[in-house]
Amino acid sequence: MKTVVIGGGVVGVTTAWYLARDGHDVTVIERLDHPAGESSYNNAGMIAPGHSFAWASPRVPQILLQSLWRNDTAFRFSLSLDPDFYSWGLKFLRECKAGRAHANTLVKHDLCRYSQEKLNEIVDQTGIEFHRESGGLLFFYRDPAHFEQGRRNMQLLADNGQHFDFLDAAETVAVEPALATIEGELAGAVHATSDETGDCHVFTRALVDHCREMGVEFAFGTTATRMVMNGAGIAAVETDKGAITGDRYVLALGAYAAPLAKTAGLKLPVYPVKGYSVTFPIIDAEKAPKVGGVDEGMLIAYAPMGDRLRMTATAHFAGYDTRSTEKDCANMLKVARELFPDSIDHDAVEFRACLRPMTPDGPPVLGASGIENLWLNAGQGHMGWTMAAGCSRIVTDMMEGRTPNRDTKAMELGRFQ
Ligand SMILES: Cc1cc2nc3c(=O)[nH]c(=O)nc-3n(C[C@H](O)[C@H](O)[C@H](O)COP(=O)(O)OP(=O)(O)OC[C@H]3O[C@@H](n4cnc5c(N)ncnc54)[C@H](O)[C@@H]3O)c2cc1C
Numbered sequence: 001m002k003t004v005v006i007g008g009g010v011v012g013v014t015t016a017w018y019l020a021r022d023g024h025d026v027t028v029i030e031r032l033d034h035p036a037g038e039s040s041y042n043n044a045g046m047i048a049p050g051h052s053f054a055w056a057s058p059r060v061p062q063i064l065l066q067s068l069w070r071n072d073t074a075f076r077f078s079l080s081l082d083p084d085f086y087s088w089g090l091k092f093l094r095e096c097k098a099g100r101a102h103a104n105t106l107v108k109h110d111l112c113r114y115s116q117e118k119l120n121e122i123v124d125q126t127g128i129e130f131h132r133e134s135g136g137l138l139f140f141y142r143d144p145a146h147f148e149q150g151r152r153n154m155q156l157l158a159d160n161g162q163h164f165d166f167l168d169a170a171e172t173v174a175v176e177p178a179l180a181t182i183e184g185e186l187a188g189a190v191h192a193t194s195d196e197t198g199d200c201h202v203f204t205r206a207l208v209d210h211c212r213e214m215g216v217e218f219a220f221g222t223t224a225t226r227m228v229m230n231g232a233g234i235a236a237v238e239t240d241k242g243a244i245t246g247d248r249y250v251l252a253l254g255a256y257a258a259p260l261a262k263t264a265g266l267k268l269p270v271y272p273v274k275g276y277s278v279t280f281p282i283i284d285a286e287k288a289p290k291v292g293g294v295d296e297g298m299l300i301a302y303a304p305m306g307d308r309l310r311m312t313a314t315a316h317f318a319g320y321d322t323r324s325t326e327k328d329c330a331n332m333l334k335v336a337r338e339l340f341p342d343s344i345d346h347d348a349v350e351f352r353a354c355l356r357p358m359t360p361d362g363p364p365v366l367g368a369s370g371i372e373n374l375w376l377n378a379g380q381g382h383m384g385w386t387m388a389a390g391c392s393r394i395v396t397d398m399m400e401g402r403t404p405n406r407d408t409k410a411m412e413l414g415r416f417q
Contacts (some may be wrong), residue, residue, distance in 0.1 A: 008030025014392035027217075041352075045310055046292055050164065060096050108383065112386045114390070114406055130202040133290065140172055169188060199383075208364055226238040233263060234371060250377055255355035264374065272380040363379075
């Protein structure tokens with residue numbers, strides 16, 4: 001059976017991997033001339049079940065309101081007339097109740113843990129190396145009350161099997177000597193000991209090679225423009241290089257899934273939320289950080305990736321605009337100088353931005369679409385690197401008529417209808 005996977009990020013490529021292992025012919029359509037060039041390139045590299053909280057929570061409406069007049073918040077808005085933004089936003093606000101945030105977080109957490117297991121399996125089967133660092137992640141705080149609140153929040157995940165150590169300033173620096181630069185200001189840190197970091201782009205590129213060995217074809221430099229319907233199913237994907245046909249289609253376009261779904265009359269509640277990244281060459285490996293972390297006061301994440309350091313921040317509602325300027329990244333540049341003054345080259349920084357494919361509630365949209373032969377693997381939001389292997393395994397299990405290893409009700413499109 002031939003399957004066409006639309007999108008060559010980490011989600012599309014892991015889907016292709018599982019389908020090829022099940023013996024199917026697979027073609028992946030990707031508009032760039034290489035895989036994982038968008039969100040799957042730009043992320044903070046965290047494989048982080050210990051950070052799988054739903055964004056929609058009771059605190060968020062107030063933070064969103066403040067962001068309208070303050071420019072130091074982690075959220076930003078650009079004026080929008082897009083009706084899809086308002087319809088998504090209303091759904092998001094409905095998810096901000098405590099009970100919903102709790103339930104959504106547990107779905108995400110379970111999926112993230114499952115996905116970490118599936119990632120390990122892929123790595124065992126392929127031997128792929130991707131600058132993986134498995135020393136945990138440090139979520140650190142400068143304000144004691146904020147630290148206390150962070151500890152309390154973590155209890156929900158701790159009650160569900162996630163292990164955390166709670167560290168004072170000296171213990172934090174013992175885990176990550178690079179943070180000695182701010183030891184005097186640290187209130188403490190939460191150490192998520194089984195979380196990790198790794199370069200999603202390097203992983204995905206290497207998995208493409210393994211997919212090719214199994215016969216997967218990659219149509220790079222090919223933009224899908226429309227899905228062509230034939231009765232209750234998809235007959236072809238129209239592209240700028242002509243039509244591509246298959247028996248089944250998987251939509252794995254990240255933040256771009258909703259516009260293509262629309263061409264088949266399907267409304268997907270996946271909206272783009274822009275995030276900015278800065279990447280620095282490491283010039284002193286001894287002094288550079290060895291594990292990833294999050295400055296919880298500034299909501300800035302960072303991770304070492306081989307000989308580079310990646311930092312990411314900000315949730316900017318700006319539609320599909322992916323521009324990035326030095327001004328957009330000013331907070332990160334400041335924090336980078338403060339945390340890592342000598343170990344990275346501050347003058348050779350690379351600026352980028354890309355889009356998180358966010359659902360209103362947080363879990364992705366997996367499985368049947370309501371269109372006969374169209375399957376969904378999208379909406380992994382701010383955790384798509386962590387969730388990719390697990391989501392792709394679940395979707396391919398569904399496609400093959402196997403019962404997925406997880407309860408998928410809260411991950412299916414039907415939950416929004
Ligand atoms: C700033 C930032 C930091 C993040 N940090 C983390 C993190 O630390 N840990 C984590 O787990 N997740 C993180 N994420 C989220 C994660 O990066 C994404 O959820 C994940 O990469 C989504 O993968 P994807 O394959 O669905 O999308 P993408 O990687 O965006 O892939 C979609 C692909 O579709 C292609 N495409 C788009 N339109 C078309 C078209 N019409 N035709 C053909 N091809 C098309 C694109 O070129 C792209 O390659 C972060 C995201 C951002 C933005």
